[in-house]
Amino acid sequence: MKRSMESEDCFMKKFKYYKSNKPKPSLEEVISIETYKFAKENAYALQVENITFTVKHDSRTRALGLYDISNWKAVSLSRHPGFIIIKNPFTSLGQRYWIRKCLEEYAKKPNKRNIDIDTDVDNWWEECFKKNEVDRKLQKKLRWATLGYHHDWDTKVYIEDNKGVFPGELAELCDVIALSIGYSKFRAEAAIVNYYHMGSTLSAHTDHSEVNLEAPLFSLSFGQSAIFLLGGHEKSIEPSAILLSSGDIAIMSKDARLCYHAVPKILPSSKQPWNNPTSVQKTHETFKYIKEDDIIDPMNKNLKEWTKFQAYVEESRINVNVRQVLNENQICL
Ligand SMILES: O=C(O)CCC(=O)C(=O)O
Numbered sequence: 001m002k003r004s005m006e007s008e009d010c011f012m013k014k015f016k017y018y019k020s021n022k023p024k025p026s027l028e029e030v031i032s033i034e035t036y037k038f039a040k041e042n043a044y045a046l047q048v049e050n051i052t053f054t055v056k057h058d059s060r061t062r063a064l065g066l067y068d069i070s071n072w073k074a075v076s077l078s079r080h081p082g083f084i085i086i087k088n089p090f091t092s093l094g095q096r097y098w099i100r101k102c103l104e105e106y107a108k109k110p111n112k113r114n115i116d117i118d119t120d121v122d123n124w125w126e127e128c129f130k131k132n133e134v135d136r137k138l139q140k141k142l143r144w145a146t147l148g149y150h151h152d153w154d155t156k157v158y159i160e161d162n163k164g165v166f167p168g169e170l171a172e173l174c175d176v177i178a179l180s181i182g183y184s185k186f187r188a189e190a191a192i193v194n195y196y197h198m199g200s201t202l203s204a205h206t207d208h209s210e211v212n213l214e215a216p217l218f219s220l221s222f223g224q225s226a227i228f229l230l231g232g233h234e235k236s237i238e239p240s241a242i243l244l245s246s247g248d249i250a251i252m253s254k255d256a257r258l259c260y261h262a263v264p265k266i267l268p269s270s271k272q273p274w275n276n277p278t279s280v281q282k283t284h285e286t287f288k289y290i291k292e293d294d295i296i297d298p299m300n301k302n303l304k305e306w307t308k309f310q311a312y313v314e315e316s317r318i319n320v321n322v323r324q325v326l327n328e329n330q331i332c333l
Protein backbone atom coordinates (compact mmCIF):
# COMPACT_ATOMS: atom_id res chain seq x y z
CA MET A 1 0.00 0.00 0.00
CA LYS A 2 2.70 2.40 1.00
CA ARG A 3 4.60 1.69 -2.20
CA SER A 4 1.70 2.57 -4.44
CA MET A 5 1.16 5.80 -2.51
CA GLU A 6 4.75 6.72 -3.05
CA SER A 7 4.71 5.91 -6.72
CA GLU A 8 1.52 7.90 -7.26
CA ASP A 9 3.36 10.82 -5.79
CA CYS A 10 5.49 11.36 -8.87
CA PHE A 11 2.69 12.87 -10.96
CA MET A 12 1.05 14.46 -7.93
CA LYS A 13 4.27 16.03 -6.77
CA LYS A 14 4.78 17.86 -10.06
CA PHE A 15 1.11 18.78 -10.22
CA LYS A 16 1.30 20.38 -6.78
CA TYR A 17 4.59 22.07 -7.63
CA TYR A 18 3.15 23.83 -10.69
CA LYS A 19 -0.22 24.51 -9.09
CA SER A 20 1.31 26.34 -6.16
CA ASN A 21 0.98 30.11 -5.89
CA LYS A 22 3.13 30.38 -2.80
CA PRO A 23 5.90 29.73 -3.60
CA LYS A 24 5.49 30.31 -7.32
CA PRO A 25 6.97 27.49 -9.43
CA SER A 26 10.02 28.02 -11.58
CA LEU A 27 9.10 27.78 -15.26
CA GLU A 28 12.64 26.88 -16.24
CA GLU A 29 11.82 23.26 -17.05
CA VAL A 30 8.62 23.99 -18.92
CA ILE A 31 9.03 23.08 -22.58
CA SER A 32 7.98 25.89 -24.83
CA ILE A 33 7.60 24.77 -28.42
CA GLU A 34 7.24 28.39 -29.49
CA THR A 35 10.79 29.28 -28.67
CA TYR A 36 12.00 25.71 -29.15
CA LYS A 37 13.24 25.97 -25.61
CA PHE A 38 14.24 22.50 -24.53
CA ALA A 39 13.75 21.34 -21.01
CA LYS A 40 16.76 22.15 -18.90
CA GLU A 41 19.50 19.56 -19.17
CA ASN A 42 18.66 16.93 -16.60
CA ALA A 43 17.68 13.31 -16.36
CA TYR A 44 14.38 14.13 -18.04
CA ALA A 45 15.84 16.21 -20.86
CA LEU A 46 13.69 16.00 -23.93
CA GLN A 47 14.49 16.11 -27.56
CA VAL A 48 12.12 18.14 -29.64
CA GLU A 49 11.91 17.09 -33.26
CA ASN A 50 10.17 18.64 -36.23
CA ILE A 51 7.68 16.35 -37.88
CA THR A 52 6.64 16.52 -41.50
CA PHE A 53 3.04 16.51 -42.67
CA THR A 54 1.56 13.74 -44.81
CA VAL A 55 -0.62 16.23 -46.65
CA LYS A 56 0.86 19.58 -47.67
CA HIS A 57 -2.30 21.28 -48.88
CA ASP A 58 -6.02 21.07 -48.15
CA SER A 59 -8.36 23.45 -49.95
CA ARG A 60 -10.58 23.72 -46.83
CA THR A 61 -7.98 25.33 -44.56
CA ARG A 62 -8.67 29.06 -45.11
CA ALA A 63 -12.41 28.79 -44.63
CA LEU A 64 -11.81 26.89 -41.38
CA GLY A 65 -9.55 29.63 -40.06
CA LEU A 66 -6.28 27.84 -40.71
CA TYR A 67 -3.14 28.79 -42.61
CA ASP A 68 -2.08 26.56 -45.48
CA ILE A 69 -0.55 23.30 -44.21
CA SER A 70 2.75 24.16 -45.92
CA ASN A 71 3.14 26.89 -43.25
CA TRP A 72 2.40 24.65 -40.24
CA LYS A 73 5.06 23.53 -37.79
CA ALA A 74 4.71 20.38 -35.72
CA VAL A 75 6.98 18.83 -33.17
CA SER A 76 7.17 15.58 -31.30
CA LEU A 77 8.98 14.87 -28.05
CA SER A 78 11.32 11.89 -27.88
CA ARG A 79 10.25 11.11 -24.33
CA HIS A 80 6.58 10.89 -25.35
CA PRO A 81 6.15 8.87 -28.56
CA GLY A 82 2.82 9.62 -30.22
CA PHE A 83 2.44 13.06 -28.68
CA ILE A 84 2.48 15.81 -31.31
CA ILE A 85 2.02 19.55 -31.05
CA ILE A 86 1.05 21.56 -34.08
CA LYS A 87 2.15 25.08 -33.26
CA ASN A 88 -0.80 27.46 -33.71
CA PRO A 89 -1.87 26.94 -37.33
CA PHE A 90 -4.86 29.30 -36.91
CA THR A 91 -5.24 32.69 -38.55
CA SER A 92 -6.21 35.54 -36.28
CA LEU A 93 -9.75 35.46 -37.65
CA GLY A 94 -9.77 31.68 -37.19
CA GLN A 95 -8.93 32.06 -33.50
CA ARG A 96 -11.81 34.47 -33.12
CA TYR A 97 -14.19 32.15 -34.92
CA TRP A 98 -13.40 29.09 -32.78
CA ILE A 99 -13.35 31.04 -29.52
CA ARG A 100 -16.72 32.48 -30.37
CA LYS A 101 -18.15 29.08 -31.32
CA CYS A 102 -17.09 27.67 -27.95
CA LEU A 103 -18.75 30.52 -26.08
CA GLU A 104 -21.85 31.26 -28.09
CA GLU A 105 -22.79 27.85 -29.46
CA TYR A 106 -21.03 24.92 -27.86
CA ALA A 107 -22.03 26.16 -24.40
CA LYS A 108 -25.71 26.23 -25.35
CA LYS A 109 -28.36 23.58 -24.73
CA PRO A 110 -28.96 20.81 -25.78
CA ASN A 111 -25.23 20.31 -25.14
CA LYS A 112 -24.59 19.12 -21.59
CA ARG A 113 -22.80 21.48 -19.20
CA ASN A 114 -21.66 21.52 -15.60
CA ILE A 115 -24.06 24.41 -14.93
CA ASP A 116 -27.07 22.17 -15.67
CA ILE A 117 -26.93 20.80 -12.13
CA ASP A 118 -28.16 23.99 -10.50
CA THR A 119 -29.16 26.45 -13.19
CA ASP A 120 -31.80 26.39 -15.85
CA VAL A 121 -30.01 28.43 -18.47
CA ASP A 122 -30.56 27.63 -22.11
CA ASN A 123 -28.26 30.07 -23.82
CA TRP A 124 -25.43 30.62 -21.34
CA TRP A 125 -23.53 33.32 -23.26
CA GLU A 126 -26.67 35.36 -23.95
CA GLU A 127 -27.77 34.99 -20.34
CA CYS A 128 -24.45 36.45 -19.14
CA PHE A 129 -25.29 39.69 -20.98
CA LYS A 130 -29.02 39.93 -20.19
CA LYS A 131 -28.57 42.71 -17.66
CA ASN A 132 -26.76 46.01 -18.19
CA GLU A 133 -23.62 44.58 -16.73
CA VAL A 134 -22.04 41.26 -17.59
CA ASP A 135 -22.98 38.53 -15.09
CA ARG A 136 -19.44 37.54 -14.12
CA LYS A 137 -20.60 34.96 -11.65
CA LEU A 138 -22.51 33.04 -14.29
CA GLN A 139 -19.69 33.58 -16.75
CA LYS A 140 -17.16 32.01 -14.38
CA LYS A 141 -19.47 29.18 -13.47
CA LEU A 142 -19.22 27.39 -16.80
CA ARG A 143 -16.40 24.82 -16.65
CA TRP A 144 -17.31 22.33 -19.35
CA ALA A 145 -19.72 21.43 -22.12
CA THR A 146 -19.92 18.11 -23.97
CA LEU A 147 -20.76 17.62 -27.64
CA GLY A 148 -21.69 14.55 -29.68
CA TYR A 149 -21.54 11.48 -27.43
CA HIS A 150 -21.77 13.10 -23.99
CA HIS A 151 -18.98 12.16 -21.65
CA ASP A 152 -20.37 10.70 -18.44
CA TRP A 153 -18.12 12.01 -15.67
CA ASP A 154 -19.28 9.40 -13.14
CA THR A 155 -19.51 6.16 -15.09
CA LYS A 156 -16.93 7.15 -17.74
CA VAL A 157 -19.02 5.19 -20.20
CA TYR A 158 -20.60 6.61 -23.35
CA ILE A 159 -24.08 5.38 -24.20
CA GLU A 160 -26.01 5.55 -27.46
CA ASP A 161 -28.98 7.26 -25.81
CA ASN A 162 -26.92 10.14 -24.55
CA LYS A 163 -25.66 11.92 -27.60
CA GLY A 164 -26.24 15.07 -29.58
CA VAL A 165 -25.35 16.09 -33.11
CA PHE A 166 -21.62 16.64 -33.41
CA PRO A 167 -20.94 20.14 -34.84
CA GLY A 168 -20.11 19.83 -38.56
CA GLU A 169 -17.53 22.63 -38.61
CA LEU A 170 -15.59 21.02 -35.74
CA ALA A 171 -15.73 17.63 -37.46
CA GLU A 172 -14.44 19.30 -40.64
CA LEU A 173 -11.59 21.00 -38.75
CA CYS A 174 -10.53 17.73 -37.14
CA ASP A 175 -10.73 15.94 -40.48
CA VAL A 176 -8.22 18.42 -41.94
CA ILE A 177 -5.91 18.09 -38.93
CA ALA A 178 -6.15 14.29 -38.86
CA LEU A 179 -5.46 14.01 -42.59
CA SER A 180 -2.44 16.29 -42.27
CA ILE A 181 -0.75 13.75 -40.04
CA GLY A 182 -1.88 10.71 -41.97
CA TYR A 183 -5.15 9.66 -40.28
CA SER A 184 -7.60 9.45 -43.15
CA LYS A 185 -10.30 7.58 -41.22
CA PHE A 186 -10.70 9.79 -38.16
CA ARG A 187 -14.30 10.61 -37.23
CA ALA A 188 -14.98 13.28 -34.62
CA GLU A 189 -17.77 11.86 -32.44
CA ALA A 190 -17.37 13.36 -28.97
CA ALA A 191 -15.84 16.48 -27.52
CA ILE A 192 -15.33 18.06 -24.15
CA VAL A 193 -15.00 21.82 -24.16
CA ASN A 194 -13.16 22.93 -21.03
CA TYR A 195 -13.42 26.52 -19.81
CA TYR A 196 -10.61 27.55 -17.46
CA HIS A 197 -10.11 30.75 -15.48
CA MET A 198 -6.81 31.94 -14.06
CA GLY A 199 -7.02 29.72 -10.97
CA SER A 200 -8.58 26.64 -12.60
CA THR A 201 -6.85 23.27 -12.78
CA LEU A 202 -7.59 19.84 -14.22
CA SER A 203 -6.27 16.91 -12.23
CA ALA A 204 -4.40 13.86 -13.49
CA HIS A 205 -6.42 11.46 -15.61
CA THR A 206 -6.39 9.28 -18.71
CA ASP A 207 -9.06 9.42 -21.38
CA HIS A 208 -10.08 5.78 -21.75
CA SER A 209 -13.89 5.88 -22.18
CA GLU A 210 -13.80 5.60 -25.96
CA VAL A 211 -14.31 2.17 -27.57
CA ASN A 212 -11.70 3.13 -30.12
CA LEU A 213 -8.43 3.83 -28.36
CA GLU A 214 -6.39 3.57 -31.55
CA ALA A 215 -7.73 6.80 -32.99
CA PRO A 216 -5.86 9.95 -31.96
CA LEU A 217 -7.31 12.58 -29.64
CA PHE A 218 -7.14 16.22 -30.77
CA SER A 219 -6.88 18.97 -28.21
CA LEU A 220 -7.27 22.61 -29.28
CA SER A 221 -6.31 25.45 -26.96
CA PHE A 222 -7.44 29.07 -27.16
CA GLY A 223 -7.03 32.16 -25.01
CA GLN A 224 -4.67 32.15 -22.05
CA SER A 225 -1.84 29.61 -21.85
CA ALA A 226 -1.56 26.44 -19.78
CA ILE A 227 1.06 24.26 -18.27
CA PHE A 228 0.16 20.80 -19.55
CA LEU A 229 1.65 17.85 -17.68
CA LEU A 230 2.17 14.72 -19.74
CA GLY A 231 3.27 11.55 -18.00
CA GLY A 232 3.22 7.86 -18.83
CA HIS A 233 0.82 4.96 -18.40
CA GLU A 234 1.37 4.97 -14.62
CA LYS A 235 1.29 7.83 -12.19
CA SER A 236 4.70 6.75 -10.99
CA ILE A 237 6.25 8.17 -14.16
CA GLU A 238 7.36 11.75 -13.75
CA PRO A 239 5.49 14.00 -16.18
CA SER A 240 6.98 16.58 -18.55
CA ALA A 241 5.65 20.13 -18.33
CA ILE A 242 4.69 21.63 -21.68
CA LEU A 243 3.42 25.14 -22.40
CA LEU A 244 0.27 25.21 -24.52
CA SER A 245 -0.62 28.58 -26.05
CA SER A 246 -3.59 29.92 -27.97
CA GLY A 247 -4.07 28.06 -31.22
CA ASP A 248 -1.81 25.13 -30.36
CA ILE A 249 -3.09 21.68 -31.25
CA ALA A 250 -1.93 18.84 -29.01
CA ILE A 251 -2.42 15.35 -30.42
CA MET A 252 -2.38 12.25 -28.25
CA SER A 253 -1.88 9.27 -30.51
CA LYS A 254 -0.35 5.78 -30.35
CA ASP A 255 1.56 5.29 -27.13
CA ALA A 256 0.61 8.73 -25.81
CA ARG A 257 -3.15 8.15 -26.27
CA LEU A 258 -3.58 6.59 -22.83
CA CYS A 259 -0.97 8.56 -20.92
CA TYR A 260 -1.76 10.48 -17.75
CA HIS A 261 -2.10 14.21 -18.23
CA ALA A 262 -3.25 17.25 -16.27
CA VAL A 263 -3.39 21.04 -16.26
CA PRO A 264 -1.95 22.38 -12.99
CA LYS A 265 -1.81 26.03 -14.01
CA ILE A 266 -3.18 28.67 -16.35
CA LEU A 267 -0.64 31.35 -17.24
CA PRO A 268 -1.17 34.76 -18.82
CA SER A 269 -0.47 34.49 -22.55
CA SER A 270 2.44 36.49 -23.89
CA LYS A 271 0.68 37.12 -27.22
CA GLN A 272 -2.86 37.87 -28.38
CA PRO A 273 -2.96 35.96 -31.68
CA TRP A 274 -6.64 36.83 -32.07
CA ASN A 275 -5.70 40.45 -32.81
CA ASN A 276 -5.36 41.94 -36.32
CA PRO A 277 -7.62 39.64 -38.34
CA THR A 278 -8.20 39.88 -42.07
CA SER A 279 -11.27 38.63 -43.95
CA VAL A 280 -11.61 35.36 -45.86
CA GLN A 281 -13.14 34.79 -49.27
CA LYS A 282 -15.06 31.85 -50.67
CA THR A 283 -13.09 29.23 -52.53
CA HIS A 284 -16.08 27.21 -53.80
CA GLU A 285 -14.37 24.04 -52.65
CA THR A 286 -16.24 20.95 -51.49
CA PHE A 287 -16.37 20.16 -47.80
CA LYS A 288 -17.12 16.85 -46.12
CA TYR A 289 -19.46 17.85 -43.30
CA ILE A 290 -20.50 21.45 -44.02
CA LYS A 291 -21.14 23.89 -46.83
CA GLU A 292 -18.53 26.59 -47.20
CA ASP A 293 -21.29 29.22 -47.14
CA ASP A 294 -22.19 28.15 -43.60
CA ILE A 295 -18.79 29.09 -42.30
CA ILE A 296 -17.55 32.09 -44.35
CA ASP A 297 -20.12 34.62 -43.11
CA PRO A 298 -19.91 33.63 -39.42
CA MET A 299 -16.13 33.72 -39.80
CA ASN A 300 -16.03 37.24 -41.26
CA LYS A 301 -18.57 38.47 -38.70
CA ASN A 302 -15.76 38.33 -36.16
CA LEU A 303 -13.92 41.20 -37.83
CA LYS A 304 -16.36 43.50 -36.03
CA GLU A 305 -18.39 41.78 -33.32
CA TRP A 306 -15.61 40.69 -31.09
CA THR A 307 -15.20 42.87 -27.94
CA LYS A 308 -17.18 40.68 -25.52
CA PHE A 309 -15.39 37.53 -26.60
CA GLN A 310 -12.02 39.26 -26.32
CA ALA A 311 -12.81 40.32 -22.74
CA TYR A 312 -13.55 36.66 -21.91
CA VAL A 313 -10.40 35.15 -23.40
CA GLU A 314 -8.24 37.81 -21.82
CA GLU A 315 -8.89 36.06 -18.55
CA SER A 316 -9.73 32.53 -19.57
CA ARG A 317 -8.50 29.52 -21.48
CA ILE A 318 -10.70 27.32 -23.65
CA ASN A 319 -9.72 23.77 -24.55
CA VAL A 320 -11.61 21.64 -27.04
CA ASN A 321 -10.85 17.93 -26.70
CA VAL A 322 -12.09 15.88 -29.65
CA ARG A 323 -12.33 12.08 -29.74
CA GLN A 324 -13.49 9.29 -32.00
CA VAL A 325 -15.66 6.96 -29.92
CA LEU A 326 -16.52 4.10 -32.26
CA ASN A 327 -14.36 1.64 -34.12
CA GLU A 328 -13.97 2.01 -37.87
CA ASN A 329 -16.82 -0.28 -38.89
CA GLN A 330 -19.07 0.43 -35.94
CA ILE A 331 -22.10 2.67 -36.46
CA CYS A 332 -23.42 2.84 -32.91
CA LEU A 333 -22.62 1.70 -29.39
O1 LIG B 1 -7.17 21.41 -21.07
C1 LIG B 1 -6.40 20.58 -21.56
O2 LIG B 1 -5.39 20.90 -22.18
C2 LIG B 1 -6.66 19.11 -21.36
C3 LIG B 1 -8.10 18.73 -21.20
C4 LIG B 1 -8.27 17.25 -21.02
O3 LIG B 1 -7.35 16.55 -20.78
C5 LIG B 1 -9.60 16.61 -21.17
O4 LIG B 1 -10.61 17.30 -21.38
O5 LIG B 1 -9.65 15.37 -21.10
Ligand SMILES: [Fe+2]
Residues within 6 Å of the ligand: 205, 206, 207, 261, 321
Ligand atom coordinates in the same frame (compact mmCIF):
# COMPACT_ATOMS: atom_id res chain seq x y z
FE1 LIG C 1 -7.82 14.49 -20.95
